[in-house]
Amino acid sequence: MAGSVSVVIPTKGRPQIAARLAASLASQTRPPDHIYVVGASAADVADVAPRKGVSVIVGRPGLCSQRNDALDAGASESDVIVFFDDDFAPSKFWLERVEAIFADAREIVAVTGRVLDDGAKTPGIDPDAAWAQVEAQDAAAPARARSGVDIVAAGFEIDAEPFGYGCNIAFRGATARGSRFDERLPLYGWLEDRDFTSRMRRHGLYGRAEALWGVHMGAKSGRVSGVKLGYSQIANLAYLVEKGTTDPGFALKLVSRNLMANLAKSIKPEPWIDRRGRLKGNMLALADLARGQVRPERAKEL
Numbered sequence: 001m002a003g004s005v006s007v008v009i010p011t012k013g014r015p016q017i018a019a020r021l022a023a024s025l026a027s028q029t030r031p032p033d034h035i036y037v038v039g040a041s042a043a044d045v046a047d048v049a050p051r052k053g054v055s056v057i058v059g060r061p062g063l064c065s066q067r068n069d070a071l072d073a074g075a076s077e078s079d080v081i082v083f084f085d086d087d088f089a090p091s092k093f094w095l096e097r098v099e100a101i102f103a104d105a106r107e108i109v110a111v112t113g114r115v116l117d118d119g120a121k122t123p124g125i126d127p128d129a130a131w132a133q134v135e136a137q138d139a140a141a142p143a144r145a146r147s148g149v150d151i152v153a154a155g156f157e158i159d160a161e162p163f164g165y166g167c168n169i170a171f172r173g174a175t176a177r178g179s180r181f182d183e184r185l186p187l188y189g190w191l192e193d194r195d196f197t198s199r200m201r202r203h204g205l206y207g208r209a210e211a212l213w214g215v216h217m218g219a220k221s222g223r224v225s226g227v228k229l230g231y232s233q234i235a236n237l238a239y240l241v242e243k244g245t246t247d248p249g250f251a252l253k254l255v256s257r258n259l260m261a262n263l264a265k266s267i268k269p270e271p272w273i274d275r276r277g278r279l280k281g282n283m284l285a286l287a288d289l290a291r292g293q294v295r296p297e298r299a300k301e302l
Contacts, residue, residue: 003079104148119218155210226277
């Protein structure tokens with residue numbers, strides 16, 4: 001039996017990119033029943049064309065708060081809840097195939113897709129280039145989805161580490177309905193996707209489906225400062241370990257990796273990354289951690 005599919009698009013500082021994504025969803029082989037575009041200000045959503053089935057919301061600042069505002073506005077009642085970053089370009093088959101997975105593979109509660117190219121690791125990907133890459137991949141693929149069971153069998157990787165990539169992730173509504181993103185993770189929400197997915201995995205399986213693809217542009221507008229993000233890289237992990245949604249071994253590995261990268265590259269940083277700011281934020285968080293005073297919310301004060 002067909003269910004309902006909602007798409008949530010939190011956005012900040014990228015009105016044209018967000019509007020393009022919202023408009024593109026009408027061309028999905030399975031269009032969403034409802035789209036929730038949530039900005040932190042009216043300017044963030046000014047370019048979204050009003051139409052039936054689209055809720056434009058001026059919500060509270062912060063990624064977790066914006067997602068929760070969409071859930072509270074009605075997205076939580078859907079059978080499938082999809083979260084796309086505003087700078088993600090999804091395959092036109094994305095919604096059809098994720099709905100099939102949830103319908104036919106009842107043990108799966110959360111799914112992320114394959115990122116063909118990730119601009120978060122580069123200076124960023126031009127929106128036209130991102131959409132062209134996705135359209136080319138779509139053109140080379142079969143026109144219709146197989147059953148959800150076939151999609152899973154053809155390429156579904158169970159993720160032992162619940163590190164759901166929040167730029168494109170979907171949850172079974174019946175499982176996620178009573179949950180919300182942790183608003184103690186402020187601003188960019190660093191690792192909010194991991195925390196939420198960890199809680200969902202208590203009820204079933206999470207993994208990545210090869211049949212769901214897209215390009216993450218990694219747009220640099222709307223980003224938080226390097227100092228704030230650097231603080232969150234340490235403080236959020238410490239909080240999630242204490243909360244029990246992140247393994248201490250994984251946290252130590254990620255902290256070490258980020259700290260070493262920020263230290264080494266602060267000498268000659270990439271033009272698109274504030275390495276020195278991140279390193280300063282790392283140091284502030286480590287000092288707070290040593291004093292037993294580290295808390296995610298302090299990132300907002302820096």
